Amino acid sequence: MRRMFLLPLAAALASCSTSPSTGMGTAGDHRGESAADMQRITAVLKANMHERGQAKMSRIELDDAQRLCNQYADNPPAEQAKRMEEAQLKAIAFPSGSLIGDWKAGEKIAQSGRGMTWSDKPGTAGGSCYNCHQISPKEEAFGTIGPSLAGFGKVRGNRPEIQRYVYGKLYNAKAYNACSQMPRFGHSGTLTEQQIKDLTALLLDPASPVNQ
Numbered sequence: 001m002r003r004m005f006l007l008p009l010a011a012a013l014a015s016c017s018t019s020p021s022t023g024m025g026t027a028g029d030h031r032g033e034s035a036a037d038m039q040r041i042t043a044v045l046k047a048n049m050h051e052r053g054q055a056k057m058s059r060i061e062l063d064d065a066q067r068l069c070n071q072y073a074d075n076p077p078a079e080q081a082k083r084m085e086e087a088q089l090k091a092i093a094f095p096s097g098s099l100i101g102d103w104k105a106g107e108k109i110a111q112s113g114r115g116m117t118w119s120d121k122p123g124t125a126g127g128s129c130y131n132c133h134q135i136s137p138k139e140e141a142f143g144t145i146g147p148s149l150a151g152f153g154k155v156r157g158n159r160p161e162i163q164r165y166v167y168g169k170l171y172n173a174k175a176y177n178a179c180s181q182m183p184r185f186g187h188s189g190t191l192t193e194q195q196i197k198d199l200t201a202l203l204l205d206p207a208s209p210v211n212q
Contacts, residue, residue: 032073038062053118069179081178089175092168092186095193099163099200106202107209109195110135116190125190127199132182135202136209146182153204154211166200 033041045060065084068076076084112126129135132146156162169176171186185191191199202208 032069032071035071038067038070054116054120054122055118065174065178072179074179076178084178085175088172088178088187089168092171092175093193094164094167095197099167099197100158100204101194101197101199101201103198103201103205103208103210105195106198106200107136109191109199110202123192127183127185127191127195129199137212138209149203150210152210153206153208156204158204158206163200163204166203167196170196170199 042060042062046057049057049060051057062070065088068080068084072080109127110129113128113131114120115125130139130142132143134142134144134148134150137150153162165176169182170191172184173180173182174184174187183190185199186193186196203210205211
């Protein structure tokens, strides 16, 4: 039963303001988390969670980008953000040739919210893209956390540099915005290379409903 309270507890710990004595500065008006705060949160999660299926304990560990954004409440100094974006961009594995896959498969991925739980098979995850974005204008249910992507390819075209940008943004959004809240689908291994190509096609293929 106590596991039901883990996420609220972690959220409460994460929301605690860092005291002035920690020396954690911010680039804006919001104060981030101290290293000690993050260690306490991680310790709580590690003490109350265990591996099962594909859900490994490694998911609890923060990487450099997550640590930076937590430290500065998603508003790090510009120079540090720039260095982080450059490092994240260098780590993207761009395939050669066309980056546009099958938009029909991409629509299914965008609609699907399954995957990454302990009971799911690895490699079967969806993108849950409609949770945050309007994509196909015909879809009535969509979130508004992210910008509308309707007409994305119609406006921008599908030149190689646009393909590379879209594929890269889907693979690792933090390469373009250090503290982006968008999932890093390729970086995390959530989606495969082909799945990312299919989502790229959904946004850029002239035949996709997104661009009608």
